[in-house]
Amino acid sequence: MDNQAKKTALRGISYGLYVIGTKVGDDVNAFTGNWVTQTSFTPPLVAIGVKKGTNSSEGIHESGVFSVNVLETGQQDLATAFFKPMSRVGNKFGDIEFSTHTTGSPILSDALSWFECKVVHEYSEGDHVIYIGEVIDAGVNREGKPLTLQETGMYYGG
């Protein structure tokens, strides 16, 4: 296989950019991710890819829950804020406010919309764990166009 062709072709997959959260014991954690797709309508399932060995991946594995915060076009700064580990202070990561709903995973107050999931299956053969979650709660904060990875000029894939 031509390694450069593999990279280019895989970077042809289009993505959004999300803040994915989880519950870690009595704490919460969140990271920026783009490997997200729905995989079933009934029940509503989504698959996410999470880097193996990270606090977030271990948190999702332990708690069995995660949230996906859909960001709005223009909210790149909100996405990149979670490139580095963010400690919770009360109901904030820095100055970024969140709340919790059904699973205890963080829901960002400024996200366009969000859904939270209960893990029903995981597959961990690669360098990322694939968590398949059933959507058990969801909310919409406002109408808007979602942030895409393409808009940011960044990529994660290849």
Place this chain on the structure above:
Amino acid sequence: MDNQAKKTALRGISYGLYVIGTKVGDDVNAFTGNWVTQTSFTPPLVAIGVKKGTNSSEGIHESGVFSVNVLETGQQDLATAFFKPMSRVGNKFGDIEFSTHTTGSPILSDALSWFECKVVHEYSEGDHVIYIGEVIDAGVNREGKPLTLQETGMYYGG
């Protein structure tokens, strides 16, 4: 859970639009799909969601292989051609030319780029089967911007 909020939030996931092919015995099959994400770099893995009970899903299950053709912005017609079943005549679906490479899955000559996979895992609890494939071959036909689902005004999710 608020069903309308769930739909809206899940439709906030951003996608491309692909022609996904497989080998079915000595024949080939292809359909239009958007539930595609990479899920590992090493080995390179991707996850796809394929409607249960379709010829394509059964084909992938039986053959253990699939291809993903990345389309270019403006190629909506090429995508929608595969909304209906297309019979192969020689190396064409109608007037759409394809070839085969490593797995025998169809590679569209007009695609921007493509990769083909060997199924390493499947999960079939929902109304779609999630196939996780290891990328074993890939090619790039030209430089270009990928077709997004948003561009087409269609959606499949919610």
